[in-house]
Amino acid sequence: MKRIISIVAAMSVCIALSAQEHIFDPRNLVSPEVHSDASVTFRLYAPDASEVFLTGDITAGRDLPMKRGEDAVWTVTVGPLESELYFYWFKVDGRKILDPSNSYVLRDVKTNMSWFIVPGDGNGKGDLYSAQNVGHGTVSKVWYNSESMGCDRRLTVYTPAGYETSRRKYPVLYLLHGMGGDEEAWPTLGRATYIFDNLIAKGLAEPMIVVMSNGNLLHRSAPGESGEGLWQPYGCGSFDGSFEESFPEIVKFVDRRYRTVAKPSSRAVAGLSMGGLHTYMISLNYPEMFGNYGIFSGAVGSWWSRTGGVNSNGFYQDQPAKIARLAAASPDVYYIAIGKDDFLYGENVELRGMLDAAGMEYTYVESAGGHIWANWRAYLSEFIQMIFK
Amino acid sequence: MKRIISIVAAMSVCIALSAQEHIFDPRNLVSPEVHSDASVTFRLYAPDASEVFLTGDITAGRDLPMKRGEDAVWTVTVGPLESELYFYWFKVDGRKILDPSNSYVLRDVKTNMSWFIVPGDGNGKGDLYSAQNVGHGTVSKVWYNSESMGCDRRLTVYTPAGYETSRRKYPVLYLLHGMGGDEEAWPTLGRATYIFDNLIAKGLAEPMIVVMSNGNLLHRSAPGESGEGLWQPYGCGSFDGSFEESFPEIVKFVDRRYRTVAKPSSRAVAGLSMGGLHTYMISLNYPEMFGNYGIFSGAVGSWWSRTGGVNSNGFYQDQPAKIARLAAASPDVYYIAIGKDDFLYGENVELRGMLDAAGMEYTYVESAGGHIWANWRAYLSEFIQMIFK
Numbered sequence: 001m002k003r004i005i006s007i008v009a010a011m012s013v014c015i016a017l018s019a020q021e022h023i024f025d026p027r028n029l030v031s032p033e034v035h036s037d038a039s040v041t042f043r044l045y046a047p048d049a050s051e052v053f054l055t056g057d058i059t060a061g062r063d064l065p066m067k068r069g070e071d072a073v074w075t076v077t078v079g080p081l082e083s084e085l086y087f088y089w090f091k092v093d094g095r096k097i098l099d100p101s102n103s104y105v106l107r108d109v110k111t112n113m114s115w116f117i118v119p120g121d122g123n124g125k126g127d128l129y130s131a132q133n134v135g136h137g138t139v140s141k142v143w144y145n146s147e148s149m150g151c152d153r154r155l156t157v158y159t160p161a162g163y164e165t166s167r168r169k170y171p172v173l174y175l176l177h178g179m180g181g182d183e184e185a186w187p188t189l190g191r192a193t194y195i196f197d198n199l200i201a202k203g204l205a206e207p208m209i210v211v212m213s214n215g216n217l218l219h220r221s222a223p224g225e226s227g228e229g230l231w232q233p234y235g236c237g238s239f240d241g242s243f244e245e246s247f248p249e250i251v252k253f254v255d256r257r258y259r260t261v262a263k264p265s266s267r268a269v270a271g272l273s274m275g276g277l278h279t280y281m282i283s284l285n286y287p288e289m290f291g292n293y294g295i296f297s298g299a300v301g302s303w304w305s306r307t308g309g310v311n312s313n314g315f316y317q318d319q320p321a322k323i324a325r326l327a328a329a330s331p332d333v334y335y336i337a338i339g340k341d342d343f344l345y346g347e348n349v350e351l352r353g354m355l356d357a358a359g360m361e362y363t364y365v366e367s368a369g370g371h372i373w374a375n376w377r378a379y380l381s382e383f384i385q386m387i388f389k
Numbered sequence: 390m391k392r393i394i395s396i397v398a399a400m401s402v403c404i405a406l407s408a409q410e411h412i413f414d415p416r417n418l419v420s421p422e423v424h425s426d427a428s429v430t431f432r433l434y435a436p437d438a439s440e441v442f443l444t445g446d447i448t449a450g451r452d453l454p455m456k457r458g459e460d461a462v463w464t465v466t467v468g469p470l471e472s473e474l475y476f477y478w479f480k481v482d483g484r485k486i487l488d489p490s491n492s493y494v495l496r497d498v499k500t501n502m503s504w505f506i507v508p509g510d511g512n513g514k515g516d517l518y519s520a521q522n523v524g525h526g527t528v529s530k531v532w533y534n535s536e537s538m539g540c541d542r543r544l545t546v547y548t549p550a551g552y553e554t555s556r557r558k559y560p561v562l563y564l565l566h567g568m569g570g571d572e573e574a575w576p577t578l579g580r581a582t583y584i585f586d587n588l589i590a591k592g593l594a595e596p597m598i599v600v601m602s603n604g605n606l607l608h609r610s611a612p613g614e615s616g617e618g619l620w621q622p623y624g625c626g627s628f629d630g631s632f633e634e635s636f637p638e639i640v641k642f643v644d645r646r647y648r649t650v651a652k653p654s655s656r657a658v659a660g661l662s663m664g665g666l667h668t669y670m671i672s673l674n675y676p677e678m679f680g681n682y683g684i685f686s687g688a689v690g691s692w693w694s695r696t697g698g699v700n701s702n703g704f705y706q707d708q709p710a711k712i713a714r715l716a717a718a719s720p721d722v723y724y725i726a727i728g729k730d731d732f733l734y735g736e737n738v739e740l741r742g743m744l745d746a747a748g749m750e751y752t753y754v755e756s757a758g759g760h761i762w763a764n765w766r767a768y769l770s771e772f773i774q775m776i777f778k
Contacts, residue, residue, distance in 0.1 A: 048482045093437045097486045103499045103621055110492045133616030140529040227522030232492055
């Protein structure tokens, strides 16, 4: 009998953490508890705390006091709430912490948040943003080689349910994130893959391939997923035209790798905030490549797009002439959406003015709220029901 | 010009959270800071705290006191540490919290943990568990239909760099999680996809497809990823033989969906803890299907496997006879690994006794430490260098 002595090095530190600790919660607090009337109760065990608040988008950013019970469990109940996805934290003696009883955590750039979904009647936003008993697409992390940047870069690619077993070709939506985001923003904060599963299953959106690229040229991928090591994400993005200018190489890669309908009317590009700027500039510079565009809370009028930024190739320049060319190309869908409270509202008034001056047709959506994911999820849900029809 | 009034419903709550908050950290604390000598400094701003400790696998589970500075930032420096992946929390006035300055969070069953990697000289464990500048495989979330369970179930599938552009067929490793885990355990806590990228790039492991299934029959997928809604994960798994008995349907799906070498010597199955039991039972009941087996800290001698558990098909019974049949099949690799401090150590002594009695050949690895991910990552790294050679 063969025996091999371990070559696994003894670790320099004795690791005492028991797996059990992660399996069995000693105090089985339920938080958050979503009640049948859509009110929600939050609970935190905090014996030594002198004050505990609930804060987040649920409380409109205000600090909502929680009440201490005899068992040192602090509680508060809010709502009934609209069916939606909500972020929150607890503020314990001034310190913002995640809910230790809630396994669900989302990262927005560099901030982690506890979250939950309030389900609806089946047609609520919360239902749309939840995985349902429908066919699920395949979600892949894929690398493509960027010749313009001389490195491999990471994509999230969604192929709809049935892609692998069918022979048909599919239209493609290119979906872009905002400043500080990455290729994981739309699938996580945006719940995009569930939105596609659910709207496609209902027949409200066409089955489509969705490519979520990384538009931050300072990095090849989301934090920790490339050879750049572990790094803290931050706000700096791509505001000089270089990413948009390089975009055809992504389209070329996708048309080669996947069964796509490789024509403008079967291609869409959409993005939020910085990704809205990218979408706008792609529409101006590559009007023959795409037939559908979505600009969600777009950073379309900022200094970089006016001045031409740093890129010497003039990608951001001659906008009036380029808008005239875009209008002549007459895209199937040109969708612009923004919230009344968005700090980029003025830039989008300016954008519409330029499009109007050129007689360019577009769809304009004005929602409540500001520069927030709740709006971007809603805009995406609306936009994908308009394209490829 | 066409204008459509928004059909995006005004939200019932005014959402005041600014995206800016998530992009710009008001107090740009660096924590953890890994120094060039592999010592690590942790920092937490906590003006009102009366005591702050560092705890986690770094401190061997002990509470390491942190020192308050004039700026109300508490700090402690540990190490130098071996190149490895480490988990930790802060304990502030008795409450365990994540490091708010660290974006990196991992979920182990229902507990979230802050983590970081200490890099090495290029050949350290931390290097092996990090994304490096090498070709990256594609990592996909894929659904298969389980006839035996009458529902779709979720898999994580890794295809090695070059899979999409080559025509060759690949061997397949089926990699199983432990009690309370799911199809996301190995790619996250186990850093498996990086281990494969790095060892394949170095030529130390054969390019292979890796299928990480969900062995908890009470659920179809990891929390929130299926039509089961948001649910809190818990420890209950599959200890009655039903999951292992259904395993051929996963192999059948994979051989149909991917370019595999569909023969025993090109198939491996390995798992940790409960997944080690599953691997052991698959080896006893399907010795003709696989040629390579890895049992990492296996729960192989527990009451369920002795008594036959609940499954009426006898999948856990007649072990001596089945071991004799397995020995006759003479697998290429039969790898058993466990830590000296593992609470399942005795069960693995018993297992080796049964194999010895049957004259069954196997590789035995005994490491330091207990029932922990640091060991499972090391066992996986060792095991995949032995198979498909």
